Amino acid sequence: MKRKLICSLLFIPFIAAAQQDLAKYVKPIIGTQKMGHTYPGATLPFGSVQLSPETDTLSYEQNGKYNGDVYKYCAGYKYEDRTIVGFSHTHFSGTGHSDLGDFLVMPTQGKLQMNPGTAADPKSGYRSAFSHQNETAEAGYYKVKLDDDQITAELTASKRVGMHQYTFKKSDESHVILDLMSGIYNYPDKNVWTYVRVVNDSLITGYRQTNGWARTRTVYFAMSFSKAFKSYGSKNYDRKQAYRGFWGKFDQTKNFPELAGKQLRMYFDFNTAEQEKIKIKLAISPVSQENALENMQAEIPGWDFEQVRKQARGEWNKELNKITVNTDEDDKVNFYTAMYHAFINPTTYNDVNGEYKGLDQGVHKASGFTNYTTFSLWDTYRALHPFFNLIQPSRNNDMVKSMMAHYDQSSLKMLPVWSNSANDNWCMSGYHSVSVITDAIIKGVYNGDAEAALQACIVTSNHRDYDGIGYYIDKGYIPAEKSGTSISNTLEYAYDDWCIAQLAKKLNKQDVYQEYMKRSGNWVNNFDPAIGFMRAKMADGKFQQKFDIMSTQGQGFIEGNSWNYSFFVPQDPNSLIEHMGGKKKFASKLDTLFTMHLPDEFFAETEDITREGIIGGYVHGNEPAHHVAYLYNWAGQPSKTQSRVRMILKMQYKDTPDGLGGNDDCGQMSAWYIFSSLGFYPVAPGSDEYSLGSPAVKSAVVKLENGKTFTVEAINQSDKNVYVQKVLLNGTPVTNQTIKHADIIAGGKLTFYMSSKASK
């Protein structure tokens, strides 16, 4: 009876879950300070548009010298800054490299200023000072007062359209700047071309074409004003004079409606009454101006800003309600902000009519699926895509279809490595599409042609000319002379190959399975039993003489040292443990990792993270060690997994602007948080097993797409009670620290009994 009551109490909030305003827990500002590289602006779940303020891009030239920074302004916004340059429509969330920042819009009043000005002297240009007191960032909504001209700026968005609302003072010199040369990491010549067409007195269309991290990328746009501008103009900042000839017959700087060039800024003039609101809708498309216009008309036909804002929040609530948690209010902020960040990428990359630009730079139609881009796979194969398999299976199905479309459109015949707007920038090591594909097929999520998918995995993994694969195939490792990331490549290829083997097994391709299981053992070739660590190996088969297990630079790794990477055998922890001298020695090594001191000289080499992003020598701010805390389970010390996981959850995720210890990496950091908060984690995607940790929530209900719910309950939960006494799955004890994906999908309940003491 008592028990029943508890259940009922627990369930009451969940019954009403569809109506819960969980968006109130989302603080987009988390991660905008220091290394998180998130942005505070307005976007929809997996939206194409990310309308957000740029506090700087450092992307202009000053004194003839390029002043860019590929890293600092990845998201366009740094909480530390005191000025806003404008609001642009595309942003990466949490990356460690820069691109995008298209179509920067800024309202101003008074004397027209076409230059952005400087952070030190915002009044020297169109930028403005602002303060965080006057700033609101919510899921799907952002508001800030621009101090210089006392203009209130509000932003919201639909999937493909950004909506601005600017409240002006009375003036006959109100302006809206459209800076088409601004962009994130706009080194010289990144702007390839811009075209603008002023269709009428309140509509313009065009495109911006860049040569950035995406080598050849075009974003089309349509921009509509709620009020007709009284005049407009432009300035071309390209220093090189192209042929002009008879173009001079028109004064192209004023009220001239057909513009093209490499470096363009535009302005639009208005008379405004006191507190008059001018609204702007800016739709984007990867395909055409016409499609951008169609997107606008389909998604935001009217001018009701509040309605769009409400719809945006509704879209977020719909996604956030897929998991309802009972936990402290602070943790709810962390949890739902993690959900929010996890549901930003990949981004939708097709128009409302289904058309998108393919990797072959041709126009394709996404038939029966949504096409996605922004696949930061080195990061996201680990936990984000497994999380999608759980909570967003339909979308992950479409993501795999998008990867297959990418492959089909690729002359190279390569699955995506880092898919960015119809381009691959081949960022980071491995070919981790195969992990995502395998995980989706193993878990029954992908409904496309699995045989074709396997074939794509096989072809991708046999690109001998790509990043040492030829050496890897021939020698089982990559000679240190041949690659700066010889070890991480070998370790990641080996894991990926294990995925291919699992997929082959599932499809009854025994020969492929055998071949790839063999390849998956290649990690051994970089393991030096003499030192007990992964170590670079030379072409002659000898280990590299000079080698530093603490160093991240020049040792054969990327974003990790040997201490972190040596544990990267997620496909076979047992074998790794054996090679490292057995469970005890292995656990002791893990202990050292979490407690050692990383000297400053080595920390300085560790990219993308703050001092807070590491625990001992364990670098949570980068991804290679994300599964490491769970390895204690294999070493017979699950309680250490439990305490470490809880410690990481506490230390690495805070509900403050600087709350993320490293780049959120398109949601991977957040997905780690969500899984770990729920008490389980996919150590080796491609397997149908999750390794149990220690839930941080009191309880959670996961609403599955199949209509079932999976409940996690942590009895006796508290901050101190990080240890799990026992676990019941639907009442049956779980003794192997493992649950299967099918167990979850079947619906049911996982009950953790928490304690302040480690269980034996």
Add this chain to the structure above:
Amino acid sequence: MKRKLICSLLFIPFIAAAQQDLAKYVKPIIGTQKMGHTYPGATLPFGSVQLSPETDTLSYEQNGKYNGDVYKYCAGYKYEDRTIVGFSHTHFSGTGHSDLGDFLVMPTQGKLQMNPGTAADPKSGYRSAFSHQNETAEAGYYKVKLDDDQITAELTASKRVGMHQYTFKKSDESHVILDLMSGIYNYPDKNVWTYVRVVNDSLITGYRQTNGWARTRTVYFAMSFSKAFKSYGSKNYDRKQAYRGFWGKFDQTKNFPELAGKQLRMYFDFNTAEQEKIKIKLAISPVSQENALENMQAEIPGWDFEQVRKQARGEWNKELNKITVNTDEDDKVNFYTAMYHAFINPTTYNDVNGEYKGLDQGVHKASGFTNYTTFSLWDTYRALHPFFNLIQPSRNNDMVKSMMAHYDQSSLKMLPVWSNSANDNWCMSGYHSVSVITDAIIKGVYNGDAEAALQACIVTSNHRDYDGIGYYIDKGYIPAEKSGTSISNTLEYAYDDWCIAQLAKKLNKQDVYQEYMKRSGNWVNNFDPAIGFMRAKMADGKFQQKFDIMSTQGQGFIEGNSWNYSFFVPQDPNSLIEHMGGKKKFASKLDTLFTMHLPDEFFAETEDITREGIIGGYVHGNEPAHHVAYLYNWAGQPSKTQSRVRMILKMQYKDTPDGLGGNDDCGQMSAWYIFSSLGFYPVAPGSDEYSLGSPAVKSAVVKLENGKTFTVEAINQSDKNVYVQKVLLNGTPVTNQTIKHADIIAGGKLTFYMSSKASK
């Protein structure tokens, strides 16, 4: 009986006309030397592809210095040159400004050379010496032996596809260069972007995007080889290093199939047997790679070079046979080469599926018409489009539809001035689209919405911000302080306005007619009765003090001095004659024009022509005076029209490479030749009247689209018998030196009785 026999004899060749190989008279080499600016390569009537050798483009940088020339290499080929750089796929015919030259292909053997080398030392690069002895240029076919590597190059084309056939020696180092950075007038930064995709071992697709005379132009291509290349590679010559990041994982210079950049050259390697022919098909599209491929498959599905060559000749013969002439063999060469040059432009600008890029840079479908570009209207409104109204009415109907589509897609709402590949470069003065449109409607050729066409003409003519139109409207002339071409603009606007008036009259818009008739009288405002010439007028209404009627520079004209431009009142010669003091004085002034000596200092100012391009002070090599010889008819001295026309025909058109005295100007010079050879000329397009001259042919049969034929017969024709004794139209004497368009279209016969003596 005798007469009947003559008729029969005359008609016998015409009955078999459809089968006549008139292409044998076409010498594309005419005009390739000096100022003609024609090209010798392969194209189809109104074809999209113009596949022709570049003897130079001077478009590369040498010693860090740009070595370009906007004028000399307008057609890419100069007869005077001794080396060929390669064969590119797009060329203007006869222009005075440069663009195009896309996709330069060159076969080489031996050591791979990626640089073009120099004319002085062709062996220093991929270019080759050649000699005219080893060169053949025919309608739709071009052949040359490339001396450096002893490779025979042959070119032919379908409408949208260029076909190459290269006969190699035996070698395992045979190459085909694809220079994607080469182009005509390739000043720095003209190349905006290039994308290439190697689809398989014998097919590549991609696009080239330029910022040239067409400000924002993209040409897509698909290139297919008859034999698989054994290897391939590329070099990026862009000096600026863009972000490369992880792209370095691939060696992108060798066998890498996805290229993009600003300055790319590619090569393809082959083993060749002795005399092995490698064929290439390169299709272009304004819309997409896919469409380029579709164009290729639709137009040249196979690899039979000779068949394509034969089809090309067949297409030419079909067009050439529309007029069959009986004249000396030499004159037939001139006549059919003029027909050939007249039928090159405008060029087809839509794919086989009807899609094309519009002025709004969007993709449109040409429904029910062929979309054309390359409208050099300042030149071609005079005689080329009137010629089309006669002999190519369906095409001219489509050309007007293309102009209207251009207008509809224009944010500016401007009819084309110089339409170049979905751009307007606004080259030269006037808004002569209105002449072409009016002429087509007056002559019953345009079957579109005439009211909409009139509206487009009106809107275009009221662009106050364009090239002095505001002043013209307000003051009736353009103040000399405000424009360097104040007089030519006013004169041409006045003529164009007369056209609009005619169109309005036709559509019963009496008010518009009145308004534009008034505007058409504005030429008077620049006529200075004190000197009897057109003269620049200042804002204060006084004529410009310092003024030189001989000078072409700085007097208020473009491509003409006051001597030539003062006769430019084609809409009202009678009034001009009156202003100039009556018929006798007027005729005497014309005599002076044709007999005066133009001092070298003034000749030097006259652009685009050779010394041979002028007769006295009459500049036939430029267009403004093209109607002038016919003005004697108004002055009561038709015999002078007759003798001058025959003199111009003889002096300005020769069957030699340097046979054209000035730029052919997209066929205008050639259309003048054809009309004048037939004995009549459209002095004022927009009128339905032709002014009679002196036919140069013995006889000609014009086959009209309506199935009727119009025959011109010159009885007693000879080089000396340039004077017309009498003219009969279907047996009825013509006494006013005029025939109407309807007279021709009705079919019938115009008989000139020639004499060596002027008729009274």
